[in-house]
Amino acid sequence: MVQERRILYEHLDVPDINTFDVFRQYDGYTRFEKAIAEYQPDDIAKMVMDSGLKGRGGAGFSTGLKWSFVPRDIKPCYLCCNADESEPGTFSNRYVLEKNPHLLIEGILICCYAMGIETTYVYIRGEFTLGKEMLDAAIKEAYEKGYLGKDIRGTGLNVDIYTHPGAGAYICGEETGLIESLEGKRGQPRNKPPFPAVEGVFGKPTVVQNVETLCNLPFIVGNGVEWYTQMGPTYADTRSDPPTPDPNTGTKLYCISGDVNEPGVYELDLGLTCSELIEVAGGLRGEEVKAVIPGGSSAPILTHYELDTRLDFTSLTLAKSMLGSGGIIVMNETRNIVDCLLNIMKFYAHESCGQCTPCRWGTPWVRDIVQRIADGNGRKSTMTRPKFGVAENGRWGDTGETEEIYEDLDLLESVANNIANVDTMTWNTICVFGIAVSWPAVSYMRKFRPEFEAAIREGELVTLPVAEATVPPEENYAYQQRFVPKEFADL
Amino acid sequence: MSDKLIQIETPFVFNGENQREFDALIGRYPVKEAAMLPTLHLAQRQVGYITPAVMKYVAEQLEVSVMKVKDVVTFYPMFFEEPVGEYVIRVCHTLPCALRDCKGVLDHLKAKLDTDVASETNLAKGTTPDGKFTLMKVECLASCDVAPVIMVNGDLHKNLTSEKVDEILNDLSEK
Numbered sequence: 001m002v003q004e005r006r007i008l009y010e011h012l013d014v015p016d017i018n019t020f021d022v023f024r025q026y027d028g029y030t031r032f033e034k035a036i037a038e039y040q041p042d043d044i045a046k047m048v049m050d051s052g053l054k055g056r057g058g059a060g061f062s063t064g065l066k067w068s069f070v071p072r073d074i075k076p077c078y079l080c081c082n083a084d085e086s087e088p089g090t091f092s093n094r095y096v097l098e099k100n101p102h103l104l105i106e107g108i109l110i111c112c113y114a115m116g117i118e119t120t121y122v123y124i125r126g127e128f129t130l131g132k133e134m135l136d137a138a139i140k141e142a143y144e145k146g147y148l149g150k151d152i153r154g155t156g157l158n159v160d161i162y163t164h165p166g167a168g169a170y171i172c173g174e175e176t177g178l179i180e181s182l183e184g185k186r187g188q189p190r191n192k193p194p195f196p197a198v199e200g201v202f203g204k205p206t207v208v209q210n211v212e213t214l215c216n217l218p219f220i221v222g223n224g225v226e227w228y229t230q231m232g233p234t235y236a237d238t239r240s241d242p243p244t245p246d247p248n249t250g251t252k253l254y255c256i257s258g259d260v261n262e263p264g265v266y267e268l269d270l271g272l273t274c275s276e277l278i279e280v281a282g283g284l285r286g287e288e289v290k291a292v293i294p295g296g297s298s299a300p301i302l303t304h305y306e307l308d309t310r311l312d313f314t315s316l317t318l319a320k321s322m323l324g325s326g327g328i329i330v331m332n333e334t335r336n337i338v339d340c341l342l343n344i345m346k347f348y349a350h351e352s353c354g355q356c357t358p359c360r361w362g363t364p365w366v367r368d369i370v371q372r373i374a375d376g377n378g379r380k381s382t383m384t385r386p387k388f389g390v391a392e393n394g395r396w397g398d399t400g401e402t403e404e405i406y407e408d409l410d411l412l413e414s415v416a417n418n419i420a421n422v423d424t425m426t427w428n429t430i431c432v433f434g435i436a437v438s439w440p441a442v443s444y445m446r447k448f449r450p451e452f453e454a455a456i457r458e459g460e461l462v463t464l465p466v467a468e469a470t471v472p473p474e475e476n477y478a479y480q481q482r483f484v485p486k487e488f489a490d491l
Numbered sequence: 492m493s494d495k496l497i498q499i500e501t502p503f504v505f506n507g508e509n510q511r512e513f514d515a516l517i518g519r520y521p522v523k524e525a526a527m528l529p530t531l532h533l534a535q536r537q538v539g540y541i542t543p544a545v546m547k548y549v550a551e552q553l554e555v556s557v558m559k560v561k562d563v564v565t566f567y568p569m570f571f572e573e574p575v576g577e578y579v580i581r582v583c584h585t586l587p588c589a590l591r592d593c594k595g596v597l598d599h600l601k602a603k604l605d606t607d608v609a610s611e612t613n614l615a616k617g618t619t620p621d622g623k624f625t626l627m628k629v630e631c632l633a634s635c636d637v638a639p640v641i642m643v644n645g646d647l648h649k650n651l652t653s654e655k656v657d658e659i660l661n662d663l664s665e666k
Contacts, residue, residue: 049496088585088631126532127581127632128570129645162519167528167567170630184527186566202521248663257587257635264636287566328637329587343586353566 002276003267005231007251008215009267012099012246018134020141023102028436029147031222033108036155045220051062051220051228052247057082057173057210058296058324059432060313061062067115069197070205077205078184079111080196081214083135084166084173086125087296089327092253093211096126099136107214109147110221112159115207119160132380135163136275143150172401174431175208177353188355189431208211212253216422232270235314248312252326256281259332270312274302277311286332289468291448293331295324297344298436300422301337303470312392321443336463337448339456343368348437356429359437362419367440369412378456381405389475406456409445416441447471484487503544509533510536513552514557523553526564531570540571568629573614576625578663581642582608584628587635596639599653600626 006012016022023029035044036195037491049064081104085093096104108120124132139161150158164182171177172187179201181187191482199208220228229249236243248270255276256264262265262282274292278284292302294311300321302309309319316323331340345367352363372378387403389397420434422442427434445452451469454462500613505513508524512533515527534545541564564570580596602610609627610615617626634640638647641656648659 089587089635090552091633091635094633096579125633126629127568127629127642130647165532167532168569168629169567181528182525183522184524184555185559186565188581202525203565233585249518255635257638258590265640294584329635331592334591339584343584343589348586350630367582 002272002280003271004266005251006267007219008096008103008212008253008406009265014096015477016103017100018098020102020138020145021098027222028102029106029109030115031218032106032147033153035110035113035221036153036157039221041114044110046127047220047225048114049337050225052234052245052249053213053216053220053228054313054324055210055214056216058087058298058322060317060323063209063213066197067207069195070115070207071198072116074205075116076119077115077207078178078201078389079108079115079116079117080178080201080206080208081108081120081122081127081176082175082178082179082208082210083124085128085211085325086170086173087298087325087327088344089293090255090325090331091257091259092255093325094128094131095265097128101135102142103215103218104135104211105138105142105148105218108154108161109159110217111207111209111214112341112380113157117157117207120162120203121159121182122163123172123182124163124165125208126165132165133164136317139163157368169353170347171353171431171433173434174420177431178208179206186355189433191430202366209215216250216471223255232453233310233312237278243282246314248314252311252323254311254326254328256328256330257337258328258330259285260330261285271310271315273310274328275307277328278307281330284330284332284333288333288451288466289330290333290335290469291331291337292338293327293329293440295322296327297329297347298439299324300439301447303447303473304466305470305473324422331465333354334463336442337469338370338374338459338461341444342367342374344440345370345437348433351476352433352437356434358419358428361433362415363437366412366419366437369408370417370441373408373452373455374461374462376455378409378452379407379411380456381407406453408456409449409452413442501544503534503538503542504546505533506537507609509537517552524555524559527553527555527560528567531564532537532562535570537549540574568611571614573615574622575620576611577623578643579627580623581629581632582635583630583632583638583640583642585631587631588638588640589636593639595653596641596656597628598650600641600660603656607640 011017011026029314045067053063054060055063069399083093137245148159162459167171174179174189175196176190177187196206196208198205231251232249235246237246251267252270254266254268260278266280270378283456293299294302294316309315324411349363349367384402384404386398387401389399391399416438420438422438447470448469451464516529520526530549535541546557546560550560584593604619604624604626606619606626607616609625632640632642639651641648
């Protein structure tokens with residue numbers, strides 16, 4: 001069985017680790033001291049680039065690359081730490097804030113030193129009352145001990161950290177929405193470009209990083225790049241010639257919930273498979289896995305055919321899903337996928353910020369269609385049409401058969417794809433919220449189509465056995481371009 | 492809405508402690524407007540909800556228009572424009588909690604408190620007549636490993652069952 005490798009979470013359960021003295025006993029702030037004593041700021045930025053660290057917030061963008069976009073001659077530059085953890089299924093940041101806030105402060109200090117940043121805002125969810133209290137206390141202590149404020153440890157480095165409470169809006173977890181909210185406005189995302197790295201909060205260059213990403217920095221500096229890159233797989237990106245390395249290095253705080261025996265946060269090397277993770281989390285609660293959401297509710301669902309998919313940024317992207325924030329939700333054979341989709345669509349219809357028309361009107365529309373199907377009023381035509389699928393010649397086309405027309409399913413796909421098209425990956429909205437809506441809507445419907453059809457046909461929710469409810473990969477055009485990545489070492 | 496803004500009954504000012512906190516807040520940002528969210532949190536802590544008088548006061552303090560404050564207040568679900576109960580009970584009903592029967596918890600709370608669930612535009616619907624509790628559904632509270640969860644004011648209660656809900660309500664009623 002895969003073993004947990006606790007790095008960020010290593011000392012999480014040590015009593016009073018939230019106090020400076022105890023944190024100090026466990027190498028606290030020594031990594032920061034090492035950074036300022038042994039390295040120049042540019043060295044740190046290079047280390048982060050070489051480590052292959054990818055942002056843990058959701059997009060999985062290379063942290064080193066993000067830092068390289070920040071112009072060094074425009075001051076002040078800001079760091080925004082994104083602690084607005086609201087993606088359903090994700091809860092790893094909350095434990096860091098509540099139990100080990102000094103680790104985050106150390107990560108912030110290293111980032112500030114590398115980027116020449118003097119002011120950091122930690123945008124923390126309004127609901128995280130305890131987390132904010134603990135972080136505020138830790139910041140106060142760090143000021144008293146001389147690790148924050150003016151002229152830190154006699155190096156001339158000035159860093160201030162302020163916490164900024166949110167007020168319950170999901171969209172403020174999007175980086176430009178966060179910036180708007182931080183400026184005291186409605187949290188409606190901005191058009192990109194200009195990217196926050198160039199023009200962010202208060203019109204100045206801004207680095208926006210997730211809590212988990214920042215918490216990785218002390219370990220990269222403390223133990224070196226070589227140690228860090230040993231963890232997790234590095235793939236070859238064969239789109240370029242010669243292939244470029246595509247690192248998925250480090251550990252990930254996998255949050256697993258739903259139908260498993262021991263839900264919780266497990267820190268593991270990136271790249272383990274879905275079924276391995278379920279085993280680590282005490283096994284499945286129930287008989288059979290029906291579906292797995294691999295990266296928070298925005299991620300396209302995986303079926304029982306895909307349990308061998310590796311849970312890392314590259315593999316999941318190739319499987320037409322995403323690792324996102326690492327919130328894994330497992331569903332067993334008793335769950336009805338229509339019902340699950342309805343729950344998720346209610347969430348998105350509530351959380352749409354209302355800025356872009358396709359999303360403002362599209363999300364409630366999708367919700368209403370799913371609600372109608374779940375209520376047993378789904379619409380079905382009496383006519384039939386030619387069926388498309390894998391034809392005799394092995395290519396996608398007319399199979400020569402006919403199929404029934406489920407109008408509401410066609411409508412659902414059409415509305416969702418007009419908010420954001422999941423096949424072409426283009427969205428008609430300013431931010432990626434649009435794709436976060438249509439991804440689950442379309443993927444649930446395509447992969448569990450028999451269950452949707454049954455609900456419309458029977459006029460009530462019908463939970464089919466797993467094998468009958470799932471569309472096999474070869475019949476599903478969502479899978480058509482799927483291929484398994486090769487390890488870089490195998491080349 | 493315009494009527495509400497004009498009918499300002501009792502003027503609002505920060506009390507001593509909140510004024511001190513506000514003074515510390517304002518120095519953190521290069522522009523005053525950025526202190527909007529923390530300032531509104533302070534004000535809501537003092538009077539329980541955001542009254543028109545609060546909006547006017549906050550607007551003056553931050554040197555923005557009242558409309559801009561209203562704009563922000565209406566956007567964020569954590570700011571209330573109507574009075575709420577002494578204890579606001581937030582029940583998470585997003586997928587991971589739904590898989591662990593949050594509906595049972597919600598139904599139990601509804602029966603126990605003998606009230607409906609508040610909607611964002613009608614908080615009174617979910618408030619008990621004695622003004623002690625307000626029951627509302629919220630989206631993910633980022634505690635999916637200990638689902639189902641509820642949040643009573645700032646405190647999170649985990650792994651709920653009907654018995655645990657009874658205990659929590661008893662504790663609160665005695666206070």
